[in-house]
Structures are given as structure tokens and as C-alpha cells.
Amino acid sequence: MGRTEFRIGVVAPGSRIEPALAEKTRALAASLFPDAPPELRFHPQCFRSSGHFAGEDGERAQAFVDMANDAGLDAVWFARGGYGACRIAERVLAGVTDMARRKVYLGYSDAGALMAGLYKAGFARLAHGPMPVDLTRSGGAAAVARALAFLVQGAPDALEPTVSAGAPTAAFNITVLSHLLGTPLEPDLAGHVLMLEEVAEPMYRIDRALFQITSHPGMRRLAGIRLGRCSPIPPNDPDFGQSEAQIVAYWCERSGIPYLGRADIGHDIDNKVVPFGRYMAAGED
């Protein structure tokens, strides 16, 4: 029996999703690839619930490890962010095998905690980009279609437009990255262009996280920082007096990190895909 379709395992290391979202994602995939729709295998863990999380830490870690090590899958897709990936990273990193290294991984926001750990462990096919949960946004099908085009076809127009073979890249949510610093998950991004985005954080918190990121000795070896969208920013009392771009430019100047301008990423439907490192499509080595 030939195997032609692309197989994607979906897991939820942080917050849970509804089964209806899985169906909706499958229907979109079928409509986008009518001849050979990718198989979307949502792990039952995605729908589990344990307090804040999509199941207990052990369940979420095991689901991720099972999907990552499954020889029948080509990619692992984060269903959603929320919060919880940092809690299972240690177990995931201890459980993944060489089989896991061959897959593509795609997600953003809270997923950054696991992406950081996998990148540090030498995984070469990680990318920051849309997730099934983006279908809950108005117009979100565009984001999820972009993610599928990237996963299934490696479509170059899914990539953030400044991504090039010239410099390795990485992308993170600002708050998520700041909370990895000083931990075993903190990534070594020397020589990388780091793209940052934020959602629903007041300006003073964006400023505080940028203080931390740009004060970190390892981060001072970045090739530069690009700022994605920070939206929606709650009111700051009093008015902060600077925009998010001014804040990032300020901390870049203070720390000697080049500020390279804006990036086309964010918690929105226009969120483009950013590979970690110099991205290799599946099959390349």
C-alpha cells in the first residue's frame, strides 16, 4: 500500500481545545488539498482537561513524546498555546528519540517553551507559526491554510518575508521568552535574527521583558531583533509615553543589539512562519 499523504500529529502541551475545532481543521485541510488531503491526527489528549491544562503534566508529556517518536508521522503541530509547555519540557526532552528529530514542528506563543528546549537539543525543523486554534479568529482560515501550506508543501510564501538563507532566525512571544531566561530551556541565539511578538501585555510589562531579554549576555550576541505585532495592548496608567517599537529600539540601542525593524508575525491571522535556525525542509539533511 503506497503512502502518499502527509501525516500531522496534533498535540496540546498547554491549554485544551474543543473536539469541534479538530473537525473544523480537518475540513479545512480537506478543502485545501482535495486530491491528497494531509492526515490530521489529533491526540485525544488535546481534549482532556485538568485544571488550567489539557490533561495532567504526565499525559501531555506522553502525548507529545508519542507523536514525536511515531515513525508514521511527518510533523507535530501544536493545537494551541495558552499555558503549560514549560511544565512538560523536561519530560519531553528526556523522551524523544532520533525519530523525533526528522519531523517538522510548528506552533507559537506558549509553544515557545518547548521549541526553545527542542532547539537547544539540536532539532533542526522547528518553526514559529499558526496553529489550529487560529481558526477561532475571524478570518483565521487564512492563518491555518498558511500553516498547512508550510507543513505539507514547504510553501515559501508562508514564510515571514525577511526570512532568508543569509542568517538564522528564531521567533518568540516576548513574555514567554523572558520567562525562559536563566533556566535550562533558555536558547542560544547567537548570530540569529530574533523576531518577537506580544499579546495583551501593558507597555510597562513589554518594557520590563525587553530589559530582561536585552540584558542577557547571550542575547547580546544576536544578529538583531525584529518586532512583530503587539496586540491588543491594554491601557497603561499613566500613558507609557513610548510605543512598542520605541521600547524595542531603546533597549536595542542600550544593549548594542541591532534593531532591524518590524516583523510580520503576531497573535493574528497575518502571522507568518519563522523557522528556527536555517530551516531545512523534511527530507533534507
Added chain:
Amino acid sequence: MGRTEFRIGVVAPGSRIEPALAEKTRALAASLFPDAPPELRFHPQCFRSSGHFAGEDGERAQAFVDMANDAGLDAVWFARGGYGACRIAERVLAGVTDMARRKVYLGYSDAGALMAGLYKAGFARLAHGPMPVDLTRSGGAAAVARALAFLVQGAPDALEPTVSAGAPTAAFNITVLSHLLGTPLEPDLAGHVLMLEEVAEPMYRIDRALFQITSHPGMRRLAGIRLGRCSPIPPNDPDFGQSEAQIVAYWCERSGIPYLGRADIGHDIDNKVVPFGRYMAAGED
């Protein structure tokens, strides 16, 4: 002319205060020490305004340095937290002289960023405790009276009750400490009992910050963690499923740091004083 009174310089490294609060604080000090009221010298910088901050970074840094190096002052008191101390820490640390090392420093919340830097620089008379802004709380005179009793008289009953000569201590706001990790301001607290408190952070954020703090290799050399009050905690959606004490106990167990129970500190009028290290009263060496 004899000099009998205790002289306290007040600065605002983060957010500003109103002049009326300075007057109210002076009136309280006069009523508490009718025979020899301490002199409270509020730097005009406390009332300045520049966007989010009590004046520009340069003004706030200079005000702190001027007060810290002033031979005519016995103590430096943070007027308020808010946000901004981390932005001026580098300039403050470059500007303080040996004269500054003889003083007592008292504050909490955002002040922790500067306290951490001063402690790392070997300052021996730092303490986490109430500030003039606590007068804006209902019943806040009790907190400010406690701070003054500590500053002026070194009153032992102002101290957090578990503080002893047996182990060095330190206290921080959870979020403020987490954002110092990986930066030049991160304190070396090996062998210390670390007391933590929080205000207005949802449970998932408390959990994320505890992941970071307890995953930090240096923090794993703590003698233990005590948890102060976390209040008021906004609703978590969905319910987090654990209390703040359960979260701290969980991360302590996972990281091998002893969890020692509760501490009598917090963003409230009962906030007790916690010295950094083994506290020495002014005059001791």
C-alpha cells in the same frame, strides 16, 4: 549644633507619588516620634513625571545616587514601587560610593530590581518592607509606622517573625525576581531563605514565574522558600486547580528546594520587614 535625629532620604526609582503623600508621611513620623522626629527628605524627583515614570531615567538615577552618597543621611527609602527601577540600576550601581554602603535601604515590589543589584554589589543593610505609598491603603499607617520603627530604631518586632540570625534571608515580588534572572542584576541567594510575595497576577503567571525561579541553577542552592501573600489574584480561566501555596510547594519539590511554609509579607498593611542577608543595623560592621 548637635545632630540627634535620624535622617531619611526618599526617592522614587519607579512610579511617582503626590506631594500630599510626602506631607502625610512626615505628619505620621512627627506623631510617632514626638521628641525627636526623623527628618524625611523627599527628593523633588519623587513628584516629577515622564510618561510611566517619576521623571526621566537620568533624573531618577541621579536622585538615587545623590541620596545614597549624601553624608548627611542615614537611610534611603523607596517612596513607591510601580515600575522603573530596573531601567536605572546600571547607572545607580556605577554612581554609588562607599558612603552609600553605610546606609539602610528599605522598599519592596519594583524596588527589588535595585535591591538585587545593590545586594550583589555587597551592600549590607538592605531590607524588603513598607514604603510611604502604603499610606494610601486603608489602615496603611500601621505599615508605614512599622517601616519607620525599623529604620529609626531597628525595632525587632518590625521583622518578619521567622527572620533569625541562623540563616540569611531575602524577599522579592515573584514577578520582579523572575524578570531579573539571566541579567546582571540576578542576585546570588545561595544558602538564603527566600521569601516571595505577589499582587494581582493570575495563577498561571504565578506558576510560570515559579517554573523560572526554581529552574534557575543558582536558585536551586537556596536554603528554602517561604511564600508570602498573593493578593488579589484575578480569576483564572479555567480555574487553575491549585492554590498559590500548592504551586510553590509543587515547584519546590520538583526542584529540590525546601518549601518552608508561609511568610508574613505581601502588598498589604501587614507586610513585615525582611533583611537581605544577615541584617546589620547602622553603625555595626
